[in-house]
Amino acid sequence: MDSHREVALGVDLGGTKLQVALVDREGLVLASKRVATDVQGGPWAVRSQIVEAARESMAQGQAEGFPLGIGLGVAGQIESETGRVLFGPNLGWKDVPLGAWIREELGFPVMVTNDVRAAAFGEWKFGAGRGVQDLVCLFVGTGIGGGIVAGGRLLHGASNSAGELGHLVVEVSGPACDCGGRGCLEALAGGRALAREARRAVQAYPAAGARLLGMAGGNLEGITAKILIQAARGGDRLARDILAKAKEALVAGLVSIVHGFNPGRVVLGGGIVEGMDELVEELEERLKARAMKAATRGLELVRAELGGVAGAVGAAAMVLAEEGLPSAVSSKGLEV
Amino acid sequence: MDSHREVALGVDLGGTKLQVALVDREGLVLASKRVATDVQGGPWAVRSQIVEAARESMAQGQAEGFPLGIGLGVAGQIESETGRVLFGPNLGWKDVPLGAWIREELGFPVMVTNDVRAAAFGEWKFGAGRGVQDLVCLFVGTGIGGGIVAGGRLLHGASNSAGELGHLVVEVSGPACDCGGRGCLEALAGGRALAREARRAVQAYPAAGARLLGMAGGNLEGITAKILIQAARGGDRLARDILAKAKEALVAGLVSIVHGFNPGRVVLGGGIVEGMDELVEELEERLKARAMKAATRGLELVRAELGGVAGAVGAAAMVLAEEGLPSAVSSKGLEV
Numbered sequence: 001m002d003s004h005r006e007v008a009l010g011v012d013l014g015g016t017k018l019q020v021a022l023v024d025r026e027g028l029v030l031a032s033k034r035v036a037t038d039v040q041g042g043p044w045a046v047r048s049q050i051v052e053a054a055r056e057s058m059a060q061g062q063a064e065g066f067p068l069g070i071g072l073g074v075a076g077q078i079e080s081e082t083g084r085v086l087f088g089p090n091l092g093w094k095d096v097p098l099g100a101w102i103r104e105e106l107g108f109p110v111m112v113t114n115d116v117r118a119a120a121f122g123e124w125k126f127g128a129g130r131g132v133q134d135l136v137c138l139f140v141g142t143g144i145g146g147g148i149v150a151g152g153r154l155l156h157g158a159s160n161s162a163g164e165l166g167h168l169v170v171e172v173s174g175p176a177c178d179c180g181g182r183g184c185l186e187a188l189a190g191g192r193a194l195a196r197e198a199r200r201a202v203q204a205y206p207a208a209g210a211r212l213l214g215m216a217g218g219n220l221e222g223i224t225a226k227i228l229i230q231a232a233r234g235g236d237r238l239a240r241d242i243l244a245k246a247k248e249a250l251v252a253g254l255v256s257i258v259h260g261f262n263p264g265r266v267v268l269g270g271g272i273v274e275g276m277d278e279l280v281e282e283l284e285e286r287l288k289a290r291a292m293k294a295a296t297r298g299l300e301l302v303r304a305e306l307g308g309v310a311g312a313v314g315a316a317a318m319v320l321a322e323e324g325l326p327s328a329v330s331s332k333g334l335e336v
Numbered sequence: 337m338d339s340h341r342e343v344a345l346g347v348d349l350g351g352t353k354l355q356v357a358l359v360d361r362e363g364l365v366l367a368s369k370r371v372a373t374d375v376q377g378g379p380w381a382v383r384s385q386i387v388e389a390a391r392e393s394m395a396q397g398q399a400e401g402f403p404l405g406i407g408l409g410v411a412g413q414i415e416s417e418t419g420r421v422l423f424g425p426n427l428g429w430k431d432v433p434l435g436a437w438i439r440e441e442l443g444f445p446v447m448v449t450n451d452v453r454a455a456a457f458g459e460w461k462f463g464a465g466r467g468v469q470d471l472v473c474l475f476v477g478t479g480i481g482g483g484i485v486a487g488g489r490l491l492h493g494a495s496n497s498a499g500e501l502g503h504l505v506v507e508v509s510g511p512a513c514d515c516g517g518r519g520c521l522e523a524l525a526g527g528r529a530l531a532r533e534a535r536r537a538v539q540a541y542p543a544a545g546a547r548l549l550g551m552a553g554g555n556l557e558g559i560t561a562k563i564l565i566q567a568a569r570g571g572d573r574l575a576r577d578i579l580a581k582a583k584e585a586l587v588a589g590l591v592s593i594v595h596g597f598n599p600g601r602v603v604l605g606g607g608i609v610e611g612m613d614e615l616v617e618e619l620e621e622r623l624k625a626r627a628m629k630a631a632t633r634g635l636e637l638v639r640a641e642l643g644g645v646a647g648a649v650g651a652a653a654m655v656l657a658e659e660g661l662p663s664a665v666s667s668k669g670l671e672v
Contacts, residue, residue, distance in 0.1 A: 153487060159632075170507075183588065
């Protein structure tokens with residue numbers, strides 16, 4: 001067994017893509033592989049994809065040493081002790097023993113966590129959150145998720161659900177959210193909600209919405225958050241109004257985050273953030289105007305740095321830090 | 337020096353009352369003293385009150401040993417490293433070096449923290465939060481405050497402001513809050529806000545508000561949250577409507593708390609909670625109907641147990657646990 005370097009495998013498993021990376025203690029990606037998730041094939045097919053991509057990455061990075069383990073960041077609700085994916089809406093999964101499957105196949109320690117929490121851990125260890133003891137990462141994409149570091153430790157919560165920041169309620173009687181609640185931040189500022197709202201507005205106000213509809217090739221269902229942002233950048237009034245409401249909600253959500261967790265830094269990432277120039281600066285200014293001074297002293301808002309590889313890097317980093325590794329499968333009990 | 341028992345002094349300093357207690361490692365109050373806070377006399381007078389009450393409690397509990405230190409839970413924003421009270425609105429204080437004053441006078445380690453956080457620590461160690469690793473305490477009184485335990489540790493935050501749960505935003509364009517923001521939980525469900533809203537409603541709807549006004553002796557300014565709750569209990573429609581809106585806000589706030597922190601237990605305390613029978617049960621039911629299942633698995637809502645002594649007991653318990661003790665004044669560096 002070659003081991004002149006301590007490395008781990010990290011996996012970011014989403015409904016669209018599967019990213020695997022071999023990562024060292026400095027966060028360097030030594031090998032990586034990215035494929036489209038075979039959602040149609042079901043859990044067992046995805047398991048095979050993970051195993052294959054993991055083996056390829058190991059072979060590619062062979063000279064770098066044998067992995068200490070594999071971390072899986074999965075889009076869904078995870079039971080960390082067992083490595084089960086309890087519910088993965090975008091994967092169409094319910095109660096999949098992914099951790100056990102992978103462990104059986106690869107024969108080394110497996111850690112399973114939520115994909116967003118893994119990404120937050122990655123940003124904390126190797127990205128825009130480096131060196132901060134109290135950190136919140138907020139990812140605003142199709143949905144909205146987060147990860148929390150408090151007092152130098154990643155928060156997991158009593159049932160492994162801490163950091164569901166997309167479901168902070170910012171409007172007590174607000175619109176229904178996909179989570180079953182209402183008025184959640186995600187229901188007001190997530191990409192899916194924005195696209196929905198844009199389509200609704202275009203139908204309600206055809207004249208004002210003509211440009212948006214045109215940008216989507218005349219196809220109502222083709223209106224996405226991305227198109228909405230482009231239209232707003234181009235000066236479209238309707239698009240701007242919709243985004244203005246979303247920004248209001250984001251400011252309110254950030255106020256709650258800052259008052260609840262009092263982070264020293266907030267890292268903002270995800271497609272919506274990446275798509276909008278100046279958004280982070282604007283949010284920081286408005287947040288500081290609205291929140292209590294004591295809670296924003298020294299606070300800074302910054303953009304995420306790791307991009308699409310954050311989840312895989314973070315999942316690997318969690319293994320290297322033995323973060324979230326169930327004791328039953330930790331490296332202490334490992335025989336290789 | 338007598339020390340067959342490890343004890344500490346705890347102080348709960350509010351704008352109305354000053355509670356001092358001598359507490360042992362089991363949370364037993366061995367001696368205590370409660371006086372009206374001499375807010376008029378200014379910080380120096382209050383300092384003397386604290387020192388005197390502390391000495392009395394020590395004398396009273398003399399046989400129990402010499403205190404390891406004194407913990408001060410103060411209604412305000414605290415700089416924990418220095419023990420300064422940066423801002424205490426109810427005390428009328430700004431930048432008062434209370435920690436240094438008390439240390440100089442009593443000659444033993446001093447820990448200064450926020451009063452609500454101290455009360456949360458008390459409930460965690462000796463009250464309704466015993467044995468829980470992920471706990472949120474929410475105190476709904478005149479204002480609303482909270483304290484967070486995550487992964488078995490009390491959260492402080494980057495600038496010692498974690499747990500300002502009264503200032504979670506639950507209504508993005510909601511009413512102005514005393515904190516300078518808007519739509520905060522406190523602005524919708526705190527006792528001060530409820531009284532304000534009741535007075536406004538009585539003025540706006542004199543007929544519907546006649547009973548409420550009568551209960552306050554015909555004096556608009558005499559309408560308090562307590563009277564509002566009494567009126568609602570007696571079946572008054574206006575009072576019930578006002579409280580119904582407040583409950584909505586509390587449910588929304590609890591949803592945010594549960595999604596953000598994922599506690600295994602939420603302890604509810606404070607005058608509003610104490611005044612309303614069945615409130616905790618109702619909130620638990622509505623919270624669980626609105627929040628994500630994964631985040632409420634195993635969650636229970638319970639009433640606070642320590643009542644008015646929680647802050648003093650908690651502040652003493654923090655000293656005994658060396659929680660929040662600045663290194664410069666910790667018992668390690670103590671000479672007595």
